[in-house]
Amino acid sequence: MPDLTSKINVTFDFAGRQLRRLIETYPDYLPMYTVNGKWKHGGESWTNWCEGFLGGQLWLMYQHTGESYWREKAEHYSRLIAHRKDDRDVHDLGFLFWSTWKRWYDMTGDPAVNDVVVHAGRTLSLRFKEKGQYLRSFVSDESLFIDIMMNVGIIFYAAQHTDDAAMLRKATQHCQTTRKYLVRGDGSTSHEGIFDTETGAFLRQSTHQGWRADSSWARGLAWALYGFGTAYSFTHDARLLQTAEACANFYIERTPAPGVPPNDWDEPDPARPYESSAAAIAASGLLDLAKLTGNPARARLYRDYALRILDTLTGPEFLAIETPGWEGILKHGMYHERKGLGVDESVMWGEHFFLEALSKV
Ligand code: GLY
Numbered sequence: 001m002p003d004l005t006s007k008i009n010v011t012f013d014f015a016g017r018q019l020r021r022l023i024e025t026y027p028d029y030l031p032m033y034t035v036n037g038k039w040k041h042g043g044e045s046w047t048n049w050c051e052g053f054l055g056g057q058l059w060l061m062y063q064h065t066g067e068s069y070w071r072e073k074a075e076h077y078s079r080l081i082a083h084r085k086d087d088r089d090v091h092d093l094g095f096l097f098w099s100t101w102k103r104w105y106d107m108t109g110d111p112a113v114n115d116v117v118v119h120a121g122r123t124l125s126l127r128f129k130e131k132g133q134y135l136r137s138f139v140s141d142e143s144l145f146i147d148i149m150m151n152v153g154i155i156f157y158a159a160q161h162t163d164d165a166a167m168l169r170k171a172t173q174h175c176q177t178t179r180k181y182l183v184r185g186d187g188s189t190s191h192e193g194i195f196d197t198e199t200g201a202f203l204r205q206s207t208h209q210g211w212r213a214d215s216s217w218a219r220g221l222a223w224a225l226y227g228f229g230t231a232y233s234f235t236h237d238a239r240l241l242q243t244a245e246a247c248a249n250f251y252i253e254r255t256p257a258p259g260v261p262p263n264d265w266d267e268p269d270p271a272r273p274y275e276s277s278a279a280a281i282a283a284s285g286l287l288d289l290a291k292l293t294g295n296p297a298r299a300r301l302y303r304d305y306a307l308r309i310l311d312t313l314t315g316p317e318f319l320a321i322e323t324p325g326w327e328g329i330l331k332h333g334m335y336h337e338r339k340g341l342g343v344d345e346s347v348m349w350g351e352h353f354f355l356e357a358l359s360k361v
Helices: 002-025 053-065 068-079 082-086 093-098 101-108 111-125 146-150 153-162 165-182 218-235 238-254 276-292 296-313 348-360
Strands: 143-145 192-195 202-206 333-336 341-345
Touching: 002 053, 002 068, 002 296, 002 348, 053 068, 053 101, 053 348, 068 101, 082 093, 082 111, 093 101, 093 111, 093 153, 101 111, 111 153, 111 165, 143 146, 143 165, 146 165, 146 218, 153 165, 153 218, 165 192, 165 202, 165 218, 165 238, 218 238, 218 276, 238 276, 238 296, 276 296, 276 333, 276 348, 296 348
Parallel strands: none
Antiparallel strands: 143 192, 192 202, 333 341
16 A cells, blocks of 8 residues: 555654644643644543553654654653552553553563553552452442453553462453443443442443443444453453454444544434544554454455555544644544533544554554
8 A cells, every 4th residue: 555655654754743843842741632723721631541642652753763852752751650650540551551661661671661561550450349340440439441441451461471360360350341241242332331339230331422321432442442452462362352353343334434433323413523533543453453363354354444544544634734733643533522522633542543553554
């Protein structure tokens, strides 16, 4: 795909300019979403889960260019979040440390850097609820989020590095509980599960960022597609691969031809047609899944579909390159529509997984 290759190079050049401007204009600022295309504003964050995605992009820029400027900034922005390895308030330590310190370790093999990754994984495992067998969300003890599937990988990693069977059990059980209660027969996913904290019984499906409790929030499904694939790569449990593929098939069947879903597939006549961050996450997850599935036809399908998404996202409707004054890279992302946060804007995780997917290509 020679055209996509040149679009990828244009996108990385553009991303480099946008990122350099961001970190030089607002040093040490860790944004989450833009407002009218601007990163600096006083909008609320709801929860603090995005602080690794800027550092993650800086590592990807270093990987792509080999320039010491990016390496130095990537280390700096990783150090800025080191204290979060002890954060017991969020379920997002995978997002924070896999994007930053894990990439740092992969590039250097420095055991002190790896210790931070393992430490963060151990902290995250402390969220496990024996009653219900899941890692609780940031919201409350009774709440399980589909998003946690993107974070549980760091617990598998920490458990395998330290040979900790108890930690491994927590990660494994979390995946099985999520698979049982949040993934439906058609491969769609629910955002949240609510449990009885006394008995551990599952009570109902629910949502915060989707349309309805029984609908299909696109980003949640993209987290599941990617996260179950990652969990399979640690465990080789065929059930997890099967679940990742069910989610992938749902995404492919239900999304319009260019590959970008709305915020929720089931919402009738959504006010905005796109949730580009879900597409970026799905593209990155599908590229992994193409390597994980043992089926050559499905491998081709997943890779071709991921390339189609990336061809769309590097085009003029989504890439902000032709939008003067826009500070992000990828337009038409969505954070929390009901709360009015980051609606039709650039979002930090969208930028991160977009660059990650392009770097995999
Ligand atoms: N809280 C994670 C998300 O918005 O996808």
